[in-house]
Structures are given as C-alpha cells and as structure tokens.
Amino acid sequence: MRAGILRSPSPLPGFGLSFGIMVTVLSIVVLLPIGALLGRGLMIGPGDVWDMVNSRRIWSALTLSFRAALIASLFNLVFGLLLAWVLVRYRFWGRRLVDAAVDLPFALPTAVAGIALSALYAPNGVFGQALAPLGITVAYTELGIWVALVFIGFPFVVRTVQPVIEELEPDLEEVSATLGARRMYTLRRVILPTLTPALLTGFALALARSVGEYGSVIFIAGNIPNLTEIAPLLIVIRLEEYNYDAAAAIGIAMLVISFAMLLVINIIQTWSRRRIGLV
C-alpha cells in the first residue's frame, strides 16, 4: 500500500494542493516583481546603484519620505489605539457608522483623498483659512505630507488592534484592580503588553504603506526639490527621463531601508511576544 508514503501528516486534507497554489500566487504577485527590481539592480551593479542614489536631492527625498512616514505612523499608533478602544469598549449612538468610516481611506482612490485634503487645507480652504491666523500653513508644506499619510495609514492600526481589544476580557482589568493596581499601572502592565504585538503590526503596516504613498501626497506636498519632494515622486521623475536604471536604484534604496525597518519592528515584536508569553 502506498498510503505509507503519501500519508498526510495532518488530519486536514489538501495540504499539497493549497501549498502549491500559495507558492505560485506568492511568486507571481510578490516575489517576481521584487525579484525583477533587485535583478535590475544587480545588472546595473551595486557600485553604480550607490552612485546614482548618493546625491543631496535623493537623500533629502528619502529622509523626507521616511521621516514623514514615521511621524504619521506614530500619530496613527496613538490615536488608532484610542479609536479602537472607544469602538470596542463603549456603546454610543453612531458607533457602527464610525466603525464603517474607519475603512474609508482604504476604499477611496488616493488621488481623490489628496485632492480633497488639499482643497481643505489650501489657503482658501476651510481648514486652511482657520489655520492661517495662527501662522500655520499645511498645504504645500511638509505638514501637508504628514496629514495625507495620517489619513491613508489610519485604518491599519485601528483594524489590527481592534480584534485584540475585543479578545481582551474586562475581567483582566478587574482582577488587576482587585489586586490593588492603580489605573495607569493596569494600563501599563496589563493592557499595553497584551496589545503590543498587534500595535506593532499595525504600526509596521501603516509605515510600509506611507513610505511608498504617491497618489495622495503629490497633490498636497508642493513637490519642491529638497523641501517637499518625496522619494516616490523622484522615481516617477526618473521614469519621465526614461532613466530606468536610476529609477530602479531609488526603488532599491527604498526597498532596503523599508526592509531594515520592518526587520527591526519584527524583532521587537518577537521579543515582546516572548516577554508576555504569547509565543
């Protein structure tokens, strides 16, 4: 009998088929495009890639892109957590509406978001007019880039943290209270450690999304070289020059930095999971 060789080690059937489809789809959708980008980099040669990336304008675009993405994602981390908490723990009129509205940034074309935001924050827009007396200009400055990135990254934190808060039993906090812990202590030592892995995942997703965001940002950024020019725009500019190699070089630089950042986040995540015992 051949059952001995082909014996499935799991009671669930269909492992071979599903594994094969998974590998194929992953290759076509994710690995091939990234592989092609890296392959292009190898064809150019790492030294030349470095030369093409190593200019003041590209560095200021890269630092701007990653700085703005970090700031926006940190903002989303704090306020995304707050919103998720409110949505899960409190019952109020319109809760389902708010809950549904969280997903809107996913659904809206990013260009529409960018145009809407620039219309609101432009000097003649509703917010722009209100902020002008305070000496704050949002549209066409770095502040505008933050606003756009906060908008598009917001749902990631909320949607990753929300189910974990739902799982979190209020009993846990009651126990903490019965054992004499103050509110801040309960928050710091009971709630946050449980939420940390989910928070980090949401943060990483929002960060990854914002770093590469193009559509919404170009409408509100101003796009002045060295000041408000994001790295993805620089890639588009290189493509307009038919300079595919230089475009690939900037793409590779972004890929490497993003990979390093996601790696660090993953390491922190593994560490924090171990610490609270959720392996």
Place this chain on the structure above:
Amino acid sequence: MYRTIQISGHTLAQGTFVRSLGDGRIEIDAGHARLSGRPIATRNTSETVNIQSAFRKTLTGGQLRGGLLAAVAVLGLTFSGSGPAAAQDGVEILNVSYDPTREFYREYNALFTAWWTAQGNAPVSIRQSHGGAGAQARAVIDGLEATVVTLALSADIDQIAERTGKIPADWQSRLEHNSSPYTSTIVFLVRDGNPKGIEDWDDLVTGDVQVITPNPKTSGGARWNFLAAWGYAKQKGLDPAEFVGDLYKNVPVLDTGARGSTTTFTQRGVGDVLLAWENEAFLALESLGEDAFDIVVPSVSILAEPPVTLVDGNITSDAQRAAAEAYLEHLYSAQAQALALKHFYRAWDTSAAAPEDVARFPEVNFVTVEDFGGWPEVQPKFFGDGGIFDQIYEE
C-alpha cells in the same frame, strides 16, 4: 470551598466558590468582587492541548510534487484562455494623445469619421487614450499599440522612434509645419484686475510674486514655460540661468502636470500668476468665468508645436495605414483647423473658422525650440538628469 480560576490569558484569581455557570466556568467571591473563569484543577494540571502542533508539519517529497503539479495546473488554466483577440473586420485607429487635447479630438474624431465614410470608405473605429505626455510616450514604448501618436513634444516622439524603431527618425518632416497641425504658446493667467501688475517675464522674478508652473521633469507643457522664460532673458541680454533660477525660487508648488497647476491656481487660490498653455488659459476663462482671471500675453513667448505622427511599426494592414494617414492629413483640412481654433489652438488655415475664434489670438513675438538647437539638444541639456533645471535646485 476555596478555588483558583483562570480569568484570561495568564491571570489567576482565588476566592470562595459561589456557583457553577454551566459552561465550564465557575463564579467565585474574591472579597471585593465576584469573578468568573475556568477553574484550575488542583490535581492533573498538565492537561494542556497544543493546538499548534496539529497544523505544524514538515514538507515531504510527495507533497512538494503535488504542490508543483497544482501550480502548473493553475498556470495552465490562467494562460490557456487568452488566445489572439484581434478584431477581424473593420479598421481600428488608436490615437494616443496628451491631456488638454481631450475635447478637441472628441469632436475631430466625429468630423473625420463623417468625412471618411462620405469618401466611400469603410467606417473606422477610433479609440482615444489621454494622459500626461511623458507617461503616454512611455506606454507606447512599453508596448501600447498606438496607431498614431499626437503628443505635446516632439522629444517624446523622438524617444519612441529611438527606443522602439517603430517610427522613422525623420518622422517630423512627413507632414507640414513640422508635423504640427496646430500650435499654441505660453501666456500668463493672473487674478482678476491683475492686482500685482504683472505685464512681462521680469515681473515674475521680483520678491513678492508667487508663480505657479508644473515640474518640467514630469510635464511636457512646463518645458515650454521654462524655455519661454529662458528665451525672454536671452533676448533682453540677461543671464538666462540666473533669471530662470530666480523665477523658480518664486514657485511654491511644482505640480506634476499642467492640469494640476491650473487646479492649484484656480481652485486652491495659490499664487499670483499661472504660466499656462494658451488653450488651457482660455479654457479656464471659459469654464470659470471671465471675471475671475485675466490673460496677460508677455512680450516674448515660445511657439509650442505639439506634433502628430503615424506609428509605422504598429500598422497591421494596408487599410489601417490608409485610414491612419488620412486621419492625420485631415487635421490640416480647413474644417479641422477651424475646430482646432474653436478649441483655442492656433491653427494655420483660418478660411473656415469663425472670425471670433481667430480674433482671439494676439500677436506674439515667438522664439522657437529651433532657436535652442531643437529638442534632441534641448532635452538632455535643460531637463536631463543633472541638467540646467536640476542645477537650480542643487546649490
């Protein structure tokens, strides 16, 4: 009875047993509060179930084979369905154009179809594609099967010719007027009443004027703006690099395309003057009202020649070639020229045009791109990587 319960995760609580909740949980009295959870057995506590182990598995050879077969099957299914889907009967023309020609070609296609069938030819179906000129040129280079291209710059068509070989190098001499059936120029659009008193290019480099123009790296139209300013400085005996550098220091927003800049200026209220294609400026006046903006024509501007040509390499039949060539040549007919004038383009033949469409255009002292040595020279020198435009932002 004193019991220990597990409340959630790893938190335990102890208290006196109150009642059983029926679902395996019990309620205890912890003194301050009543809590519920699963009781921890005092004996036999090692009964933990490792759920993960059921799903964790190693990959055997047989499974890998099965997986690969499945992968091949999926690929086969995906690609077997797509046969050659060419249109058998009827000639088709795909006109790949840039953004501001949208309205003009919609009307021209109707005009051409009527004329073409009146000549006793089989009807053709004309499809349009619009987008930023650079992006459209790249799409054709990457394989978009354009029959004709009608773009903003001859530099873009040069790139198609050079990179694909589908267009002969001397394409620009195939039709009259450098293959440009209509032309335009660069003018200033200012706010109503011209509050900053902007009359000419030198008013744009003073400190308190904000100029709106797109990025010449991403917008074909913006390259004409750049060259027009350069041409003015040269004619006035100024240092053109310094003049244009000063001008771009007054630019608060560099949009990626001409329509984007028009929106920034007209809808967002940013800036004092918009450097615009003449046809875009008239369009803005027409759609937003004459009392909101004024057009100022500078003493010197550039003759912008958006060229058209046939993409020979994409022609599949003689019938298609005949129709496509007629499509381009008919752009020079009196009716088509009148249509171009109606859409605010400067055209060559005014015989069939409405007088007000012609009278609208003031005389302008033109420089042409040939004065700069032609696009093959201008493109890398001014707008290439590290070119003059990049140097403005390098110091």
